[in-house]
Amino acid sequence: MRASLIQIAVDEGESPVSRRQRAAALVRAQAGADLVVLPELWTTGAFAYEDFGREAEPLQGPTYETMAAAAADAGVWLHAGSIPERATSADGSGPDDGTLYNTSLVFSPSGELAAAYRKIHRFGFDQGEAVLMGAGRDPVTVPLPGTTLGLGTCYDLRFPELFRALVDAGAEVLVLPAGWPERRRAHWTLLARARAVENQAFVLACGTAGTHAGVPQAGHSIVVDPWGEVLAEAGAGEEVLTVDLDPAKVAATREQFPALKDRVLGLATPRR
Numbered sequence: 001m002r003a004s005l006i007q008i009a010v011d012e013g014e015s016p017v018s019r020r021q022r023a024a025a026l027v028r029a030q031a032g033a034d035l036v037v038l039p040e041l042w043t044t045g046a047f048a049y050e051d052f053g054r055e056a057e058p059l060q061g062p063t064y065e066t067m068a069a070a071a072a073d074a075g076v077w078l079h080a081g082s083i084p085e086r087a088t089s090a091d092g093s094g095p096d097d098g099t100l101y102n103t104s105l106v107f108s109p110s111g112e113l114a115a116a117y118r119k120i121h122r123f124g125f126d127q128g129e130a131v132l133m134g135a136g137r138d139p140v141t142v143p144l145p146g147t148t149l150g151l152g153t154c155y156d157l158r159f160p161e162l163f164r165a166l167v168d169a170g171a172e173v174l175v176l177p178a179g180w181p182e183r184r185r186a187h188w189t190l191l192a193r194a195r196a197v198e199n200q201a202f203v204l205a206c207g208t209a210g211t212h213a214g215v216p217q218a219g220h221s222i223v224v225d226p227w228g229e230v231l232a233e234a235g236a237g238e239e240v241l242t243v244d245l246d247p248a249k250v251a252a253t254r255e256q257f258p259a260l261k262d263r264v265l266g267l268a269t270p271r272r
């Protein structure tokens with residue numbers, strides 16, 4: 001399985017419209033890959049809080065349309081990263097109350113929507129995304145030929161229980177679009193490897209390059225195998241990181257070192 005992570009630069013000097021066209025061209029250039037991944041909120045930037053409302057789209061808005069066409073043209077499974085979604089009753093996804101969500105979109109090679117995932121853990125500690133966007137509630141897996149994806153978004157990486165739930169639902173390849181800042185790059189690498197090791201799963205974590213809203217981005221998109229080995233890691237700038245994965249390695253790792261079978265569920269509350 002060939003995966004290409006598009007670590008696109010999200011700089012203020014470029015409009016979302018221009019970046020959307022550029023991202024579509026980058027996706028089309030990945031024809032021959034099986035899975036292509038874009039980062040979190042790459043139209044606006046994950047820290048460009050003031051732009052969320054202005055650039056928010058209905059689920060089936062311009063990014064959906066552009067990415068569905070690009071997936072079909074390239075003939076790839078496309079995790080199109082996330083968009084600032086404005087919920088509408090028309091798409092059946094909730095009340096038409098203007099709530100924003102940080103919503104990831106996954107398209108099949110024929111351009112059909114295969115999954116949408118609303119980010120569960122919002123970043124900002126009572127500011128920014130945490131107050132501007134609603135929280136998703138539902139973990140999402142996506143069956144692909146020969147494997148199953150489990151979806152998370154950026155800050156979700158800090159919450160291992162989400163990924164354990166995805167693994168319990170059959171996920172073997174954990175895909176995480178992000179807009180992670182350079183300031184906490186050490187956490188990014190450490191947590192990506194930890195999620196891979198503890199879940200004996202691949203982790204494909206795709207970040208952004210550039211600087212927006214005064215926040216330099218970490219880049220360093222990373223692909224980790226189920227043993228925790230880093231298969232590929234990008235630099236800081238815009239880059240397409242391409243890697244060949246063997247999905248059978250998940251079952252092999254879980255068989256050779258069956259730690260997941262030793263889980264003890266339902267632990268009692270610690271006594272004080």
Ligand SMILES: NC(=O)CCC(=O)C(=O)O
Pocket residue numbers: 040046122123153154155156158178179180181184187
């Ligand atoms: N967009 C995000 O979720 C940022 C997360 C982050 O900066 C962190 O977890 O650190």
